[in-house]
Amino acid sequence: MPDKLFLSRLESGEAGAQKELIRMFQSRLGFYFSMRIKGDAPLEDLVQEVLARFFESVRQKKLHSDHVVAPYMFGIAKRVLYNFYYQSTKSNKINQKLQQLVPGYENFAENHRLETDNLMEGIGAILRQLPTLDQQILQRFYFQQESIGDIACALKLQRHYVSVRKNRALKRIRREMKRQQLL
C-alpha cells in the first residue's frame, strides 16, 4: 500500500480515502476485539473509538509521511483495548464523534452483521461443493476441534495426507470466495 500517497489523501480529507480505510480496517478491528474480549463485547464502540482516534490523529497531523498505516492502527487498537480493560473510559458519544470526523460513516453493527451473514452463507455453499473427505476434515478440525492426529486416526489416513487435504481445501475456499467477491 503506498502509504505516503494514501496519508496525504487522508490529510486532505478525501472522502474516498476515508471510506477505503474504513473498509480495510473495520472488520480487522472487529475481529481483533472479538478475539481479545470474551463474552458480550461492545465491538461497535471499540471499533469506532479506534477509527475516531485514527482520524483525530490525521486531523491533528500527528501522522508523518513515513508512518505505515496498519501498525499505527494496530497500536491504537491495543491502547483502546488496554483502556477497555483497565480504565473503562469508553465514550458513549463515540459514534457522534466519528460521524463528525468522517461524514457519512455507516453503521458498523449492520455492516458487520451483513458481512458475517454473507461470509457464512458463502462458506457453507462452497463447503458443500468440496469432496466429502475435505468436508469431513474441515468440520472435524474446526468445528469439533479435533487434532490432525485424531482425524487421521478416525478416517484411517496418514497425518500428512490429512494436513495437505485441509490446507488445499482452505486455499480452494479462499479462491472461490475471492472469485465470488465475498472477501
Next chain:
Amino acid sequence: MQCRRFRHQIDAYLRNDLSETQRQEFENHYFSCQHCFDQLRIRRALMETNFNLKPMTIGEKVSKFRFRRHPALLAASLVIVIGASIMGLQWQRGKTLERISRFSPPVILVTETRNQQAETAYTEAVKAYQNGDYKDGVAHLSNIPEPFVSPKVRFLRGISRLLTKDPQGAAKDFEAIIAAMDPSYFDEALFYKGIALLRQGNVSGAKAVFMRLSGMFSPLKGEARKRLDMIEKAF
C-alpha cells in the same frame, strides 16, 4: 516473506495456543496482510458454525450401490446386525454379571442339630460340600423334613444351590433366613441373596440388597460396598 511464518500460526491463534508475544506479532501482521486475515475469517467461520455435513463412513459408496438394488438384502442384513448386536449385548451383560457375582465358597463345618434324621443328612451334606460335590449336598439336604429345616440347613442349601447354578432356589432359601431374622446367618443371607439376584439378572434387586447391607454394622459391609461399586461402574 514474513507471511509464510505467520500462516502456520493461524489455527494456533484461533485456538488461543500462542504466547502473548507471538499473539501480538501475529495480530500486528494480519492488520497489514490480506491473505492471513482472509484465512482467519474463513477458519473462524468454520469453527463457529456447524454446516451439518453428512458424516462419512468408510466404504460408504460401495454399500449404497449394492443395497439400493437389493432392498430385501438390506432388510435381512439389518435384522442380522440388530439380532447380533442384541445377542452380543446380552452376552456382555451376562459376563459382567458373572464377574460381579463371583465369590469363594464359605467354609462350613459340621455342627450338631437337634433332630437325628436332620443331623445325619446335614453331616453328609457338609461332607459333600467340603469335597466340592454341591449337587450331592443339595440332595442330602432336600431329604430333611420341612419342620426340621433350620437356618443353618437353609444357609448350606442356599450356598450349595448357588454353586450348582440354581440361583432361584438359593434366593428362596436366603429370603427364608432373612424373614426368620436369625442373627447368626442374617448378614450372610443378605449378601448371598444379592449374589443370587445378580445371577438371575436382577440388578436393581441386588443393588437394593447390597445397599441395605452396606448400611449395616456388619463384617460384610465392605464386601457389599465393593459389589455396589462394581454394579455402578458396569451399568
